[in-house]
Amino acid sequence: MEILNKFGRFMRLIVRLKGGTDAEGTIKNITKNVKLRGVNVWMMVCSATLTCIGLDVNSTAVIIGGMLISPLMSPILGVGLGVAIQDRRLLINALKSFGLATFLSLLTGFLYFFISPLGDATTEINARVTPTFLDVGVAFFGGVAGIVAGSRRDKTNAIPGVAIATALMPPICVAGFGLAKMSSTVFLGAFYLYFINSFFISLATYLISVMLRLPKREQIDDEQYTNVKRFIIGFAIIVTIPSALIFYDVLDKLRFDKGVKNFVSTEVRTDNRRPIQTEVVDSTDPKTLKIYTVGLAVSDEEKRNLEDKLSKYGIGGLQLKLVQLNVSPDEFERLTSDVQTNLSNKLNLLQNVEDDQKKTIEVLKAQIVDIKDNSQPDKSFLNDVKWLFPEIADVIWQEATTDTPEHTSNQFKTLAVAFKEGVEPTTKNLIESRIVRLAQSRFADMRFNVVEKTELPRQEVEKIVSQEQINANTNQPQQP
Template identity: 45%
Template structure:
């Protein structure tokens, strides 16, 4: 009898645990009325009047940020962008079988994309800074991480949008999924007549948009939002057919493209690991490497500098490429001093590598110089301030005879750290009282705006 009771007790505890977990993850807790959520998303679909002007100005801000390579400016532009509205509207429309909302969302998204690319291409046609900076180049080719960010970000966005109390999740999703910068980059590609930038950036925007819409569709279906009802059954079936076809035609290609991105990402990571593990030679090092997944065959190009490795080692490396699971991949090795090597290309790569390294060193030195200049400026300010404070201290403390103020470097021998300390030296005609000493210390902290002042009395 004891064993069935224990089993029954354990089963009851397990059920309570599952109910507890279920309540924790219940999406219906704090949910806004479904019709109110549908209306909220539907209102944000429209692109006219203020919304359109906000989009144009946000695109200009993002274009400037990409142009001057400023991450903060780009983030600010993404915060004020209203692009999320029609994208979430597409997912909502597919989820509730609202063909009118779907058409309106697609139309407004098309208008927004056209205006965004046109605005950015006009900006990049007239800006004097025509170099492609790193922030811009980062938006020319999607990765598996972009797909995951769009999917998870879209899920967070629609869940936040369905709450009674709206949070800042939707602007956060707009930042995380980076809808604005790809459109600006596409405009840059159009302005510079570079199809690679245009197609790559637009591809990234398309992937992000589809997976945000997909995540919205999934949550709407999961939470069983009321579907649009029709008086005419034939019209209802026709609308459902249109919605289903649209969903399939949108999701299937995007999933296929996302799969291609995943395969390419794995290949690139595998190639980087191969280079790190296999190209280890005592007197030869890898200058740089290039990975080309889109070529046929795929290409791993490596430039070596130092002692020339012999043909047997190169043949062995090429065999390892095949044995490591690289399909349809060619290994190309360029060595300084070997025959058949394009020395102009190699010299260019060496100079580029040296330039990049020197640029990092120069940047580091500039930061150190700036820090030292600030320290010198602070030291000079303290010296000038010391004379003023000495005269003021004499008024407050008539028996004060000598006074100096300076900054000193203090080493903490236990924690092995170094800090700057404001040091004050004061000599009185007679030894000051504890009250007078405290008064002088507190006044010095207030006057110099310092948290700590070391006061030495004589």
């Protein structure tokens, strides 16, 4: 028991914060730097501009430079300190300065990315649109380090590290990028990251200031103090929930990617087969896991066994597609890195070509139908035949055939005719011969034949043209 007591006293001595605390100096220093005026405004605009340039050119060093000169940390510390020591004036000034700093940074980011000739979403930009629960931890412990370092009589060099770790400036500049590109997803994600960073730095400042028992400027009763604590706790929980949900989605995606990787390396890879590229196609339903392999081909039975093992790795429900390349593993090993890169690019190109071919086939099918419908002679000829010969009930073109081999260059067109009841055979023969002569006079480059049908299928292409067209052509044809 005595050992535990000694260990407890030893730990309290190690983690003790009060020793070396400059309470009045801390309050005075933060209060003095809270107001955003003059030089601080210029530093804020320069910091935002540098950060925007770093984000635009994907330069981490430039982004860090922009964060180091940012005066944004002081108003955020002032908010937490103002609540902790119950200084209403400090709290109001800190909130005003924080709002002005946010507006200036957002405006600078918007203007920069609006006129930037680059303006693409770089890796640094994309890294700040999906805040997670881990960002809450970064902001909180960064705030703890900031207020602890700022409260010492002997100042340390921790403040620059805090500015880099908490990364306040990049998220608000990315929010400006989202506004400039009219992307609500980028704007909301980046602004939410900026907000949780600011809030949890202030929360850490509040908690450490309470622990240090910094002198209060005003006294409030216990009921008001309890309400303030409840509000802070409730608001912190509400702010944290979205980041926890996003963090869960990130973990779920990481588990999925890990399952795919383990499946490919354990089940697909063998001594005689090597997977060289894996991709998940989200556009299909269900999603497709496409694996490109070299070496021994996968049999149908082996593929079925692989599909049954997908659920074992937490990726059940995926459709498995294996693409076999005609290259042995040894040959693939001998390929240079440039060739491998070109091969991967060609695989992607082939996939795009395959998709384009499918679309082209559908278009060509539709065009073939149109060409087939329009490849027959003038369809108005059918209406003329029915107008000239009232004895005919219906007439259509049949499929074209070719003549004997020695006349394959001449195409035969067959006209199927259905006569009305009561028409004499001699009259039918006379009408058929007249139709042939009429067709040959109109279409000199084709040969024609007329056959009699008792019943004819009615197709859309043989519908009678409108009455206006018939009337317009009434005086055109003449009986031969």
